Amino acid sequence: MFLVMINRQGNQDPMMSTILRSTQWLTLHGLIVVVGLLAYVLTSHSLQQRRSPTAAISWVLAIALIPYLGLPLYLMFGTRKFAHSHLPAHAMPMPGPEAAWPRQLAAAMGQPPVASYHGLELHADGKQALEALWAVIDGARHELVLCTFIVGRDAIGRALVERLIAKAQQGVKVRLLIDGVGRMMGGAVDLRKLRESGVQVALYGPLLHVPFRSSANLRNHRKMVVADATRLWCGGRNFAAEYFEAARRRQAWRDLSFALAGPLAAQARDLFEHDWAFATGAPPAIGDLPTLPGFAVAEPCAQVIASGPDQADDTVHDLLVTACFKAHTRILATTPYFVPGDALLMALALAARRGVAVDLVLPRRSNHHMADFVRHRGLRALCVAGGRVWLTPYMLHAKAVVVDTDLALAGSLNLDARSLFLNYEMMVAFYAPADVERFAGFIEEHRRVGERYVGRPPGLLRDLGEGLALWMAFQL
Numbered sequence: 001m002f003l004v005m006i007n008r009q010g011n012q013d014p015m016m017s018t019i020l021r022s023t024q025w026l027t028l029h030g031l032i033v034v035v036g037l038l039a040y041v042l043t044s045h046s047l048q049q050r051r052s053p054t055a056a057i058s059w060v061l062a063i064a065l066i067p068y069l070g071l072p073l074y075l076m077f078g079t080r081k082f083a084h085s086h087l088p089a090h091a092m093p094m095p096g097p098e099a100a101w102p103r104q105l106a107a108a109m110g111q112p113p114v115a116s117y118h119g120l121e122l123h124a125d126g127k128q129a130l131e132a133l134w135a136v137i138d139g140a141r142h143e144l145v146l147c148t149f150i151v152g153r154d155a156i157g158r159a160l161v162e163r164l165i166a167k168a169q170q171g172v173k174v175r176l177l178i179d180g181v182g183r184m185m186g187g188a189v190d191l192r193k194l195r196e197s198g199v200q201v202a203l204y205g206p207l208l209h210v211p212f213r214s215s216a217n218l219r220n221h222r223k224m225v226v227a228d229a230t231r232l233w234c235g236g237r238n239f240a241a242e243y244f245e246a247a248r249r250r251q252a253w254r255d256l257s258f259a260l261a262g263p264l265a266a267q268a269r270d271l272f273e274h275d276w277a278f279a280t281g282a283p284p285a286i287g288d289l290p291t292l293p294g295f296a297v298a299e300p301c302a303q304v305i306a307s308g309p310d311q312a313d314d315t316v317h318d319l320l321v322t323a324c325f326k327a328h329t330r331i332l333a334t335t336p337y338f339v340p341g342d343a344l345l346m347a348l349a350l351a352a353r354r355g356v357a358v359d360l361v362l363p364r365r366s367n368h369h370m371a372d373f374v375r376h377r378g379l380r381a382l383c384v385a386g387g388r389v390w391l392t393p394y395m396l397h398a399k400a401v402v403v404d405t406d407l408a409l410a411g412s413l414n415l416d417a418r419s420l421f422l423n424y425e426m427m428v429a430f431y432a433p434a435d436v437e438r439f440a441g442f443i444e445e446h447r448r449v450g451e452r453y454v455g456r457p458p459g460l461l462r463d464l465g466e467g468l469a470l471w472m473a474f475q476l
Contacts (some may be wrong), residue, residue: 152240153187301431390450
C-alpha cells in the first residue's frame with residue numbers, strides 16, 4: 001500500500017505526507033498530555049498537595065486541553081504546600097473538655113498555645129493606626145522585626161525607611177522582611193539604603209529563586225511589627241499611603257489594625273523567625289514562649305494562627321468552616337474580597353438557614369475588579385440562604401470574623417481562595433468576650449453605613465462569564 005502511494009520520482013504522495021505529519025503531531029501531543037497528567041499526579045502525591053475538587057478539576061482540564069500552556073503554568077504555580085518545611089508543629093498537650101472549641105481545633109492543627117496580652121488597641125482610622133505604628137517602632141530598645149507584603153514608594157514608605165534607619169543607628173537590631181512580588185507592586189522601594197544603614201532586609205520568594213524551594217505563586221501576605229518580643233502591631237495594612245491617609249484625589253482605604261503588649265507578641269515574633277529563616281536560609285532563633293503548660297494562662301488570652309504553604313492544614317479555612325457549624329447566634333465578617341470556595345460558602349449558607357445571623361460587610365467596589373465580578377455568585381447563594389450582605393461606599397480593606405461571643409479573628413487573611421489556600425497569612429484569634437465585642441463593634445460600625453445587597457438572577461452571558469472566571473478562582 002505504501003509503495004503504491006510513492007510516485008515514480010520517489011516522492012511521497014502529498015496526502016500521505018499530511019497524514020504522517022498529523023499522526024506525528026497527535027502522537028507528540030498525546031505524549032505531552034500524558035507527561036503533564038503524570039507530573040500532576042506524582043507531584044500532588046509526593047508533596048501532599050490537597051486541593052479542592054474545583055481546583056483539581058481546573059488543573060487537570062488545563063493540562064489535558066491546553067497542555068502547552070497548562071503544563072508550564074502548573075509547574076510554575078501549581079504547588080501550594082510545603083508543609084512543615086520550615087514551621088514545625090508545636091508539641092503541646094491537648095486541652096481538656098473545658099477548653100473552648102477554637103482552642104481545641106487550633107491545638108489539633110499544631111498551632112501555638114494561647115498566650116496572654118494586655119493593652120489591646122483597635123485603631124479607629126488611618127491616623128491612629130499610623131501613630132500606633134510609629135510608637136511601636138520608636139519604642140524598640142533591643143530588637144525590631146517587621147513583615148509586610150508592600151512598602152510603598154511614597155510618603156509613608158519613606159517615613160518608615162527613615163525610622164528604621166534611625167533605630168538601626170541607635171544600636172537596635174532591625175530586620176525587615178518583604179514579599180518579593182509585593183515589593184514590586186509597591187514601586188520597588190530602595191533596599192540598598194536600608195542595608196547600608198545597618199537594617200537587615202530579606203525578600204520572601206523573590207521572582208528569581210532556586211527552583212522547587214518555593215513557588216512564584218505562593219506569596220507572603222503576613223503583616224506584623226514586633227518590638228523587643230513584647231509589643232505587637234498587626235492587621236491588614238501594608239506600609240503604603242493608601243492604607244493610612246487620604247491624598248488630593250483619593251480617599252484613604254478603611255482598614256483594621258491593632259496593637260497590644262505581652263507574651264502574645266513573642267508568639268508573633270516566633271512566626272517571623274521561621275519566615276526569616278526560610279527567606280535567608282539561616283536557622284531560626286526561636287525563643288521560649290512565656291506561657292504556662294496547657295492553657296493555664298492569664299486572661300485575656302489569644303493565639304497566633306498561621307495559615308499557608310508552611311502548614312499541613314488549611315488552618316484558618318478549617319477554623320472558619322467549623323465556626324459556621326458551631327455558631328449559635330451570629331457570624332459577623334468583613335473582607336475586601338469574597339471568593340471563599342465551595343466548603344466555606346456552603347457552611348455559611350447552612351449557618352444562615354438554621355437561624356444564625358450571618359452578616360457580611362464588603363466594599364461596593366474594591367481594587368480587584370475580577371474579584372468584584374466573580375463574588376456575585378457566592379453573594380447570591382448566601383442571600384438566598386438568609387444571609388445578609390452590606391456594601392460600603394468606600395474601599396474597606398479590613399479582615400475580621402466574629403463568631404458569637406467566643407471568637408474574633410483579625411489579621412491579614414481575605415475570604416478569597418488565594419488567601420485561604422495559597423498565601424502565607426497570619427490571623428490572631430481572640431477569646432476574651434469583651435475584646436470579641438470590640439471587634440464586633442468595628443464590623444457593625446461599617447455595616448451600619450453599608451447598603452443592603454440584593455442578589456438578582458444573572459443573564460446567560462453573565463452566568464457563563466462568572467462560571468469561567470470561577471474556574472480560575474483558585475488563583476485569584
